[in-house]
Amino acid sequence: MAALLPANATAHDRARYASWTDKTRGKDALSATCVQCEDVSICAVPTQLPGVAIVRGALSRDDARAIRAWLADDPAFDDPGDIARTDGLPRRQVTLLRQVCICEECFTAGGSFAAYRIAASPRHARLISDIVMPLATKLVVFAKAKAQNQNLSLWSAFVRRYDATSSRRAMPCHADMSELTVSVSLSPQGSYQGGALEFEGAPALATGNLDAGDAVVHHGGAIHGISPVTQGERWSLVCFFGDDSRGMPMHVAEKILLRM
Ligand SMILES: O=C(O)CCC(=O)C(=O)O
Ligand SMILES: [Fe+2]
Numbered sequence: 001m002a003a004l005l006p007a008n009a010t011a012h013d014r015a016r017y018a019s020w021t022d023k024t025r026g027k028d029a030l031s032a033t034c035v036q037c038e039d040v041s042i043c044a045v046p047t048q049l050p051g052v053a054i055v056r057g058a059l060s061r062d063d064a065r066a067i068r069a070w071l072a073d074d075p076a077f078d079d080p081g082d083i084a085r086t087d088g089l090p091r092r093q094v095t096l097l098r099q100v101c102i103c104e105e106c107f108t109a110g111g112s113f114a115a116y117r118i119a120a121s122p123r124h125a126r127l128i129s130d131i132v133m134p135l136a137t138k139l140v141v142f143a144k145a146k147a148q149n150q151n152l153s154l155w156s157a158f159v160r161r162y163d164a165t166s167s168r169r170a171m172p173c174h175a176d177m178s179e180l181t182v183s184v185s186l187s188p189q190g191s192y193q194g195g196a197l198e199f200e201g202a203p204a205l206a207t208g209n210l211d212a213g214d215a216v217v218h219h220g221g222a223i224h225g226i227s228p229v230t231q232g233e234r235w236s237l238v239c240f241f242g243d244d245s246r247g248m249p250m251h252v253a254e255k256i257l258l259r260m
Contacts, residue, residue, distance in 0.1 A: 178220035178240035192232030221251030
């Protein structure tokens with residue numbers, strides 16, 4: 001664990017990171033409450049083992065570069081929001097698309113969802129129409145087959161930027177508010193260190209092996225997180241696919257039922 005943390009990691013970083021990297025403690029450790037911020041991880045009850053797949057070249061390298069260029073100076077990236085609620089999330093992120101329910105119940109189930117903001121604007125319209133939607137059209141076919149669910153559609157898409165110098169370099173372990181997630185790497189291979197997309201049960205899967213445009217596809221209930229970026233910056237385009245006929249993702253619904 002220590003090897004993945006930068007020397008300047010705060011005690012808070014260490015506590016959060018320890019809570020999800022200590023795999024010897026099993027799943028209970030993942031639902032531990034952080035002693036400092038009292039935030040409870042949203043990943044308490046995983047219902048499926050992660051099914052993880054890699055799609056090479058989901059996006060062209062030019063498109064990946066275009067997204068970075070479009071958003072590099074986006075003011076939304078610089079707004080840290082409510083720090084108490086964005087704990088663990090990368091400091092810089094832009095939500096491009098958001099169609100999921102944010103009623104009180106879903107919101108509570110989603111936990112750190114509060115950190116997400118709708119940033120879609122005319123500035124982003126071209127990015128959405130030229131890149132995100134064609135990509136989603138392509139990926140949804142794959143997503144339907146992978147999830148064995150024909151009702152999937154793109155629910156939200158956001159661009160994340162983690163950087164070694166930011167106060168938020170990592171993402172703690174969590175499950176997604178999706179049935180299926182596609183996380184597209186936007187950074188060229190070797191342009192950053194750390195920043196591995198890790199799954200419980202498959203910790204060796206590192207995004208360091210991915211080039212810009214390569215995607216990782218996984219079940220939304222799979223427990224995963226991003227280890228701290230220790231050098232450079234890591235960009236990703238994350239697409240959440242959900243089931244319109246069902247609303248709340250299955251793994252979240254199961255989690256709520258189990259708590260009752
Ligand atoms: O940045 C990534 O590749 C994945 C981030 C993630 O897990 C999420 O946004 O839910
Ligand atoms: Fe995630």
